[in-house]
Amino acid sequence: MIGSVGFWVAADAWPSLRAARLAPDELRALARRRLARVLRGAAETVFNRRRFDAAGFGGDSRMLDSRPEQVLGALAPAGKAELRAAGRDVLAGGRVRPDWRWSSSSGSTGEPFRVYYDPRAWATLKILVKLRARRACGVRPSDRVALLDAVPPAGAGSDPAARVARISILQPAAEVAAELAAHCPDIVYGLPSALLEAGQALRARGVRLGARLVFTSGELLRPAVRQAIAAAFDARVFDVYGSSETKEIAWECPAGGMHVNADVVRLEVLDDAGLPVAEGTEGNLVATLLVNRAMPLIRYRIGDRGSLLAGRCGCGHPFPLMGVVTGRGADVLVLAGGRRVSPYALTCAMEQVGDVLRYQVTQLEPARLRVRAILDPGADRNRIAGRIRSVMRGQVAHFLETDVEFVDRLPTGPRAKFRVVEPLSLLEHA
Numbered sequence: 001m002i003g004s005v006g007f008w009v010a011a012d013a014w015p016s017l018r019a020a021r022l023a024p025d026e027l028r029a030l031a032r033r034r035l036a037r038v039l040r041g042a043a044e045t046v047f048n049r050r051r052f053d054a055a056g057f058g059g060d061s062r063m064l065d066s067r068p069e070q071v072l073g074a075l076a077p078a079g080k081a082e083l084r085a086a087g088r089d090v091l092a093g094g095r096v097r098p099d100w101r102w103s104s105s106s107g108s109t110g111e112p113f114r115v116y117y118d119p120r121a122w123a124t125l126k127i128l129v130k131l132r133a134r135r136a137c138g139v140r141p142s143d144r145v146a147l148l149d150a151v152p153p154a155g156a157g158s159d160p161a162a163r164v165a166r167i168s169i170l171q172p173a174a175e176v177a178a179e180l181a182a183h184c185p186d187i188v189y190g191l192p193s194a195l196l197e198a199g200q201a202l203r204a205r206g207v208r209l210g211a212r213l214v215f216t217s218g219e220l221l222r223p224a225v226r227q228a229i230a231a232a233f234d235a236r237v238f239d240v241y242g243s244s245e246t247k248e249i250a251w252e253c254p255a256g257g258m259h260v261n262a263d264v265v266r267l268e269v270l271d272d273a274g275l276p277v278a279e280g281t282e283g284n285l286v287a288t289l290l291v292n293r294a295m296p297l298i299r300y301r302i303g304d305r306g307s308l309l310a311g312r313c314g315c316g317h318p319f320p321l322m323g324v325v326t327g328r329g330a331d332v333l334v335l336a337g338g339r340r341v342s343p344y345a346l347t348c349a350m351e352q353v354g355d356v357l358r359y360q361v362t363q364l365e366p367a368r369l370r371v372r373a374i375l376d377p378g379a380d381r382n383r384i385a386g387r388i389r390s391v392m393r394g395q396v397a398h399f400l401e402t403d404v405e406f407v408d409r410l411p412t413g414p415r416a417k418f419r420v421v422e423p424l425s426l427l428e429h430a
C-alpha cells in the first residue's frame with residue numbers, strides 16, 4: 001500500500017461518487033468483491049486466522065473468493081474487549097506502520113481502544129464517503145461549517161476567518177451560542193443534546209443563525225428533539241449514524257431514508273445468539289469494514305441495536321436502508337426477577353407522556369427508576385410526574401417505582417455524550 005491520504009482522496013474520489021450511481025445489484029457485487037479481498041487480508045492476521053480456524057475455514061482461500069458471505073457468517077462476532085485483548089495480533093503484519101492513521105475511543109470501562117487505518121481506508125472512510133453523503137444532502141464546498149465538539153475551548157486562539165470552526169461544547173451553552181453567532185455557519189454538526197442546548201441559547205438571545213442544514217450524530221435522535229433543533233436553527237436536520245471504530249455507517253437522505261454505505265461497510269443485524277434476524281427486526285448491529293486492511297474489522301460488534309429495512313428509498317440511491325438505532329446494547333436493563341428490558345421500551349413509554357422536551361431514565365435499583373426531565377415551559381409538573389409513573393408501570397413493568405425530578409440541564413458522560421437510558425449495571429461499573 002503506497003501513497004498518502006491526499007493521494008488516495010484524489011485517486012478514489014471518482015470511484016466513490018460512482019458507487020452512488022450503481023444499480024443495487026452492481027453495488028452488491030462491488031461489496032462482495034471487497035468482502036472477499038478484506039477477508040483474504042484478515043486471514044493473514046493472527047487474531048482473525050484463529051477466528052477462521054474456529055469456524056472451520058483453515059487454509060481454504062478458494063472458499064473466501066467463491067463464498068465470502070458464507071465464510072463471514074460463520075465467524076463469531078468480536079467486540080472491543082476481544083480486539084483490545086488481542087493487541088498486535090489484530091494488525092496486518094503484526095505491527096503499526098508509520099503511515100497508518102488511528103482513532104481512539106473509550107468504552108464504559110474508560111479504557112482506550114485504538115483502531116488503525118491504512119491511508120487509503122482513511123481517505124475513503126474519513127473523507128470521501130462523508131463528502132458523498134453531505135453532497136447528496138445539499139452541502140456545497142464553499143459552505144461555512146461549525147462543528148460542535150467535545151474539545152477544550154479554543155478561546156482567543158480561534159481564527160474568525162476560517163471556513164470551518166470547531167466550537168467546544170465543554171463550555172456553557174451561552175458561549176457556544178455566541179461562537180456560533182460569530183461564525184455565521186451554513187452547516188452545523190453536533191450531538192443532538194449539544195445542538196438542542198445551543199439552539200435554545202440562540203433563541204434566548206434572539207439570534208437567527210441563518211444555517212441551512214444541521215447534521216446530528218452520536219446519540220439517539222428522538223423525534224421531539226429533531227423538531228426542537230429544526231425550529232431553533234430554522235434549518236433542515238439530517239441524522240448520521242456511525243461509530244468511532246467504523247466511521248460513518250449510514251446517513252439520512254433528503255427523502256428521509258437512512259442509507260447504509262454498503263460499498264465500504266457490511267452491516268448485519270444479529271440476535272443475542274448471533275443469528276441473523278429478519279429485515280425490520282431489531283437486533284445487535286455488527287459491522288465489517290470492507291476497505292481497511294491495516295486492522296481488519298470483521299463482524300465487529302458495535303454495541304448498538306438497530307434494524308435493516310427491506311425496500312428502496314424514493315431518492316434513487318442504491319444504498320440499502322436501515323431503521324432507527326434504538327440504543328446501546330449495553331443499555332439493556334435487568335429488572336427485579338431477571339426480566340430484561342430494551343431501552344427502547346422506556347423511550348417509547350416516555351414519548352407518550354407529552355410536554356417533555358428531554359429526559360434521562362436511570363435505573364437506581366432493580367425495581368426503581370429515576371426520570372430526570374426538562375419540560376416545555378408552562379407544563380403541569382404534577383400531571384406529568386403522575387403520567388411518567390403510570391406509563392412506566394403500565395408499559396414497562398407493573399412493579400416499577402419511579403422518582404421524577406424536573407431539571408434545567410441533564411448531565412453528560414464521557415466526551416459529553418448523553419445517555420437517554422442508564423441501566424443499573426452502568427452505575428455499578430462506574
Ligand SMILES: [Zn+2]
Nearest residue numbers: 253257313315
Ligand atoms: Zn434516500
